[in-house]
Amino acid sequence: MIDMKTKIIHISKDNPDLEIIKQAARLIQTGQLVAFPTETVYGLGANAFNSKAVQSIFSVKQRPSSDPLIVHIQDKNDISSVAQNIPEIAFHLADQFWPGPLTLILEKHPHIPLSVTAEGLTVAVRLPAHPIAQLLIRQSSCPIAAPSANRFSRPSPTLAKHVYEDLGGKIPMIIDAGATDIGLESTVLDLNQKPPKILRPGGVLFEELACILPDIQVCEQYLDSQNKTQPSPGQLFKHYAPKARLLLFSGNQTDDVLLSMKNTITLLLKDKKTVGLLVTDDDVLFFKNMEVVHMKMGTSDNLEMIGKNLFACMREIDARDVDYILMRMPSNNGLGMAIQDRLIRAAYKIIQ
Numbered sequence: 001m002i003d004m005k006t007k008i009i010h011i012s013k014d015n016p017d018l019e020i021i022k023q024a025a026r027l028i029q030t031g032q033l034v035a036f037p038t039e040t041v042y043g044l045g046a047n048a049f050n051s052k053a054v055q056s057i058f059s060v061k062q063r064p065s066s067d068p069l070i071v072h073i074q075d076k077n078d079i080s081s082v083a084q085n086i087p088e089i090a091f092h093l094a095d096q097f098w099p100g101p102l103t104l105i106l107e108k109h110p111h112i113p114l115s116v117t118a119e120g121l122t123v124a125v126r127l128p129a130h131p132i133a134q135l136l137i138r139q140s141s142c143p144i145a146a147p148s149a150n151r152f153s154r155p156s157p158t159l160a161k162h163v164y165e166d167l168g169g170k171i172p173m174i175i176d177a178g179a180t181d182i183g184l185e186s187t188v189l190d191l192n193q194k195p196p197k198i199l200r201p202g203g204v205l206f207e208e209l210a211c212i213l214p215d216i217q218v219c220e221q222y223l224d225s226q227n228k229t230q231p232s233p234g235q236l237f238k239h240y241a242p243k244a245r246l247l248l249f250s251g252n253q254t255d256d257v258l259l260s261m262k263n264t265i266t267l268l269l270k271d272k273k274t275v276g277l278l279v280t281d282d283d284v285l286f287f288k289n290m291e292v293v294h295m296k297m298g299t300s301d302n303l304e305m306i307g308k309n310l311f312a313c314m315r316e317i318d319a320r321d322v323d324y325i326l327m328r329m330p331s332n333n334g335l336g337m338a339i340q341d342r343l344i345r346a347a348y349k350i351i352q
């Protein structure tokens with residue numbers, strides 16, 4: 001693919017310059033790609049009705065075409081232009097959680113090209129809660145298919161500069177509206193199977209969905225990560241993977257976990273390895289005087305803050321070229337389920 005110049009255009013989230021949005025919308029309308037902010041992470045958008053444009057998302061991201069994309073709309077009524085035979089519960093959930101970080105899997109409308117859905121008959125739909133995303137979709141006059149705007153298997157971008165690191169030279173424009181609020185991707189809820197199932201935990205919590213869908217299920221891989229059987233090192237499903245080896249420490253007794261981390265650091269340093277630490281504000285003192293690069297993520301009871309910082313901290317500590325990154329697994333209630341999921345996918349090894 002020939003490299004092009006990538007423009008990063010700053011825009012105010014609260015008082016956006018409409019001319020910039022129109023410029024971006026023209027790119028979408030002419031089959032090009034634009035990276036834009038949502039409340040979760042930055043997305044890499046194309047006209048969802050333009051199969052060729054959608055295909056270029058896969059080549060730019062180096063993403064396998066077997067992994068389907070989310071279609072973003074800006075008005076609840078547009079759901080029926082991308083999906084069909086929509087169950088009543090979808091409208092109810094949309095009323096409760098849209099705009100917001102909930103993606104619904106529904107039966108696909110025939111107008112949505114198969115390249116969006118990876119040849120499948122279902123489509124993922126979401127109405128993002130970011131004013132710039134909404135304006136862009138409205139000005140483009142089409143739904144926008146968008147995965148996270150990272151190179152395949154890299155952490156999702158929560159800043160425009162992350163998009164540039166991964167996709168600079170490959171796309172014409174990045175709209176920069178600052179850091180994304182949530183920092184973790186949307187919850188993916190499959191309404192096409194009974195009972196409905198969470199395929200990916202995210203910004204809308206299991207607990208919130210269970211109030212409306214008491215029979216809701218969660219993909220087994222997200223349940224009870226503390227006790228799940230451990231694949232051999234390096235065999236974990238690689239996603240969000242830093243260059244360094246991420247060692248995750250889990251266990252019910254915080255003191256024991258911290259001690260185990262400290263022992264591991266001592267051994268690694270003895271072995272002349274460099275060590276990075278993703279650490280909560282309350283744990284950091286425990287590691288003082290140790291020769292590690294550390295990044296603070298917020299207090300351990302503030303899962304929103306940890307979620308918001310996670311991908312940016314992972315990228316930043318990885319850029320320091322450490323051999324290993326260590327982190328203590330946060331609790332798995334609330335947003336913790338989504339944080340644990342992203343960590344497990346990024347991990348080289350889970351130590352418990």
Ligand code: TXA
Nearest residue numbers: 040042043068069070105122123124147148185186188
């Ligand atoms: O927060 C988000 O969801 C961000 C922002 C940009 O909206 N987007 C995002 O897209 O994370 P992506 O492509 O990185 O992740 C979409 C997830 C993938 O795990 C994909 O397999 C799943 O949604 N997905 C998409 N369409 C699906 C379908 N028809 N059936 C099952 N899973 C689907």
Ligand code: MG
Nearest residue numbers: 147148156185
């Ligand atoms: Mg992604």
